[in-house]
Amino acid sequence: DIQMTQSPSSLSASVGDRVTITCRASQSISSYLNWYQQKPGKAPKLLIYAASSLQSGVPSRFSGSGSESDFTLTITSLQPEDFATYYCQQSFSTPRTFGQGTKVEIK
Amino acid sequence: QVQLQESGPGLVKPSQTLSLTCTVSGGSFSSGDYYWTWIRQHPGKGLEWIGHIFYSGSTYYNPSLKSRVTISVDMSKNQFSLKLSSVTAADTAVYYCARDVENGGSERYNWFDPWGQGTLVIVSS
Numbered sequence: 391d392i393q394m395t396q397s398p399s400s401l402s403a404s405v406g407d408r409v410t411i412t413c414r415a416s417q418s419i420s421s422y423l424n425w426y427q428q429k430p431g432k433a434p435k436l437l438i439y440a441a442s443s444l445q446s447g448v449p450s451r452f453s454g455s456g457s458e459s460d461f462t463l464t465i466t467s468l469q470p471e472d473f474a475t476y477y478c479q480q481s482f483s484t485p486r487t488f489g490q491g492t493k494v495e496i497k
Numbered sequence: 498q499v500q501l502q503e504s505g506p507g508l509v510k511p512s513q514t515l516s517l518t519c520t521v522s523g524g525s526f527s528s529g530d531y532y533w534t535w536i537r538q539h540p541g542k543g544l545e546w547i548g549h550i551f552y553s554g555s556t557y558y559n560p561s562l563k564s565r566v567t568i569s570v571d572m573s574k575n576q577f578s579l580k581l582s583s584v585t586a587a588d589t590a591v592y593y594c595a596r597d598v599e600n601g602g603s604e605r606y607n608w609f610d611p612w613g614q615g616t617l618v619i620v621s622s
Binding site: 391420421422424426432433434435436439440445477479481484485486487488489490491 | 534543544545546548549557559560561593595597600604606607608609610611612613614615
């Protein structure tokens with residue numbers, strides 16, 4: 391199985407901050423990487439697919455980059471509704487695997 | 498707009514079989530671009546992919562659960578189902594159904610969208 395490792399596991403930030411979350415795959419996965427946002431009690435929501443493609447309806451302050459084994463999710467100008475847990479997920483092979491999550495909290 | 502909804506018992510006794518159904522509405526269930534997927538999330542933990550089924554009935558399961566998992570599809574009802582046998586407390590989780598979308602380009606990328614709202618299943622006597 392491909393292991394996905396996110397860092398940090400949690401972070402505290404203020405509204406308006408720029409936030410960066412990284413995700414590392416245990417092997418090269420090209421651009422087969424997705425990002426999701428999950429709020430408490432809710433299902434995950436797709437933000438970014440294929441490493442850098444913004445899902446329809448997702449605000450442009452979210453962006454993804456990277457390839458091979460190192461990826462980044464960036465939120466420019468953090469908004470109150472962005473406080474949530476973020477997961478990366480590889481679609482290079484089955485079984486599909488997720489990172490452990492990064493919780494973005496209010497400072 | 499496609500919507501997915503999980504249904505099934507919220508409480509299962511140890512050693513019994515967990516059974517859940519996902520009903521798909523508002524879109525094509527038999528498209529060759531989709532895999533119908535089950536994912537679970539242990540309380541306060543991360544996400545675990547259980548397996549998926551193609552509309553034709555072909556399946557792939559997570560090797561960690563393969564001996565206990567069966568996913569099936571009922572095209573006439575636009576539903577797919579999960580059975581997990583011999584459950585223990587470690588199977589207590591929120592279970593999500595989701596659509597695994599594959600794009601049609603030269604690079605076949607996949608992603609999960611949309612997801613059902615999730616259903617909590619507790620394994621306890």
